[in-house]
Amino acid sequence: MTAKKVAVVGGGLGGLTAAALLARGGCAVTLFERSKHLGGRGQTSEVDGFKFNLGPRALAVAGAGMRVLGRLGVKPQGHVPGQKGGTYALRAGRLHTLPRGPVSLLTSDLLGLAGKLELARFLGGMPRVDADALEDVSMKAWLDTRVSSDEVREVAGALVRVASYCADLDVLSAQAAVRQLQQALKANVLYVDGGWASLVTSVTAVAREAGVRVELSAKVDHVVVKDGQVVGLRLGDGTVHAADAVVVAGAPGDVAAMLPGDEVLERQAAAATPVKAATLELGLSRLPKPQALFALGIDGPWYASVHSAYAKLGPEGGAMVHVMKYLTEADGPTSEAELEAVMDTLQPGWREVLVARRFRPSLVVTHLLPTAKDGGLSGRPTPQVPHVGGLFRVGDWVGDEGMLVDASFASAEAVEHALLRRGRHAAAEPLRMAAGA
Ligand SMILES: Cc1cc2nc3c(=O)[nH]c(=O)nc-3n(C[C@H](O)[C@H](O)[C@H](O)COP(=O)(O)OP(=O)(O)OC[C@H]3O[C@@H](n4cnc5c(N)ncnc54)[C@H](O)[C@@H]3O)c2cc1C
Incomplete structure (x- = not known):
């Protein structure tokens, strides 16, 4: 065959x-990258x-x-952050211990006693929340019903931001936000040695192999379509490449843009509101305050983290720090000074050791x-484009599983399932593969 x-x-x-995934499943795959x-x-x-x-x-x-990644045999190297302490909440320009567990909750001066009890109840109950019942409810509306105190709502909002990167809680689906919180509470995250280029290198090696x-x-x-079925694509230099199926893993x-005049795809593109962030990366010859490794904004959408404390990202003794502002749709341009101010609080003296x-x-x-x-997540476009045979899409905006890069990986896997499993069991049917085209 x-x-x-x-x-x-x-x-x-x-x-x-x-x-x-598709090449390992027996497909003859060519990948085109514009850069x-x-x-x-x-x-x-x-x-x-x-x-x-x-x-x-x-x-x-x-x-x-x-x-x-596990299915591809890729095991990311790095460490889970937070193990060395130095994790703060940033409110009104002051650092407080960030309540992350029973001990830090007790010792933190971020909340009063009633607030601490309510936050403990909120986080303790999170694994039992049926996220899928909340698709149509905004995270803000859900928090309003679930949490009575303003200060706890503020902390919960900050946790949602760090788990989802979304600051627009009044439009974000509570289903998506709760799933992200549940995932973060179940197991933390990994900072990857060498940065995400290590993941790119490993997956590329598997793909080439x-x-x-x-x-x-x-x-x-252009994606070239004949009688409702993909038959190939056309490159910018005019070259035509024949294909039975095209998987677009872009925005x-x-x-x-690759199917001009397709109103469904144009509508979907116009309706997609992106999530944005302003970022400041810093390489320091040393950390002025070695014990201050993380700050999460409570009364503002800030994030700062010394990633090199947990992953190999710079020279021995040096520090690689990420500072970020989670942007909302309404935000205008962010000034660098806004992000520097977060560093002034977490790591005063950083300018003197800046590399x-x-x-x-x-x-x-x-x-x-x-x-x-x-x-919510069920409202995102499906991996298989229903009205164009053989057209698929992959990305952090596709399918009903996960957010951020997890959605890109999950939609890639969903395309594998659609193209291979379905094809295997129904050789002559719906994908209408233009054999030999
Ligand atoms: C500041 C920031 C922080 C983030 N933090 C996290 C995080 O902590 N955790 C997490 O899980 N995710 C995070 N993400 C999100 C994550 O980086 C993305 O979800 C993921 O990298 C998306 O991968 P992708 O392959 O779907 O898309 P992309 O990486 O955008 O790749 C799309 C590719 O398609 C190419 N392309 C597009 N059109 C064409 C064309 N016509 N022809 C040829 N090539 C084309 C582009 O050049 C590009 O290389 C973050 C993103 C940003 C910006």
Whole structure:
């Protein structure tokens, strides 16, 4: 039997994973990436000896990413943060112990006694919450019914931000937020040695070993469709590549641009509200306050974390710190000074030991915020495009499982299931593979 010819568009972690899974399943896969290198938003840059991810990166230990990487035989190296203490809540410019467990809850001066009891009850009850019953409820509305004290609501909101990267709690579906909180409470996250480039390198190696052909600097302009069925794609230089199926692992707008005039895809792209963040990466020759490793904004959407305390990300003795502001849709441009002020509180004196820095005022963290209005995670576009035979999509905005990179991994796996398992059991049917096309 001729192998299915699959073209994957996009060489981020989602596209690479889909390519590797499909090639291991017997497909003849070519991956097209428009830039000169693989990785997409999972790339890591070396700056003066420090490894800068594109903003802070934490891989959920209990997420789909770890599951799918495991299937590919990739075991990310690194450490779970928080074990060395020095974890603070930042409120009104002051640091307080961040309540993360019974001991820190007791010793923290962030909340009064009643607040501590209510927060303990809220977090203790979280594993039993039926998240799927909350698809249509906003996280803010749900918190209002679940928590009576304003100060506890503020802490819960900060925990949602760090677990989901979303600061728009009044539109974020409580289903998505609660699932993220449950996952974070079940198992922490991993800071990866060498940055996420290590994941990109490992998945690329698996993909190449399985036979994936990679074309870089290869922008795909069009998906070619005949009688409702994908037959290939056309590159920016005019080259046509025949394929039985195309998997687009880019943004909603990328998918729509490749099928001009498709109103469904255009509507989906227009409706997708991205989640954004402003980031400041810092390489320091040493930490001015070695015990201050993490700060989470309570009365503002701030995050700061010394990632090198738990992962190899710079020279011996140096420190690689990520500072971030979770942006809402209403936010205007963020100034670098806003992020520096967080560092002034966590690590006063950091400017004197500064070696490298990089500021990004607005990065797209995920392409679609799962809203209550659209039914939460179930409202995201499906991996298989229903009205175009042989067209699939992968990304952090696709499918009903996970958020952030977990959604990219989960949707890659869903495409594998749709293309391989279904094809195996129903050889002549619905995908209408244009054999030999
Ligand atoms: C600041 C920040 C912090 C983050 N923190 C975390 C975190 O802590 N945990 C977490 O799980 N996730 C995090 N994320 C999200 C995570 O990085 C992304 O979800 C993930 O990297 C998405 O991978 P992807 O492959 O789906 O998309 P991308 O990485 O965006 O890859 C898409 C690729 O498609 C290519 N492409 C698009 N169109 C075309 C075309 N026409 N032709 C050829 N190629 C094309 C692009 O060049 C790109 O390389 C963060 C993101 C940011 C920005």
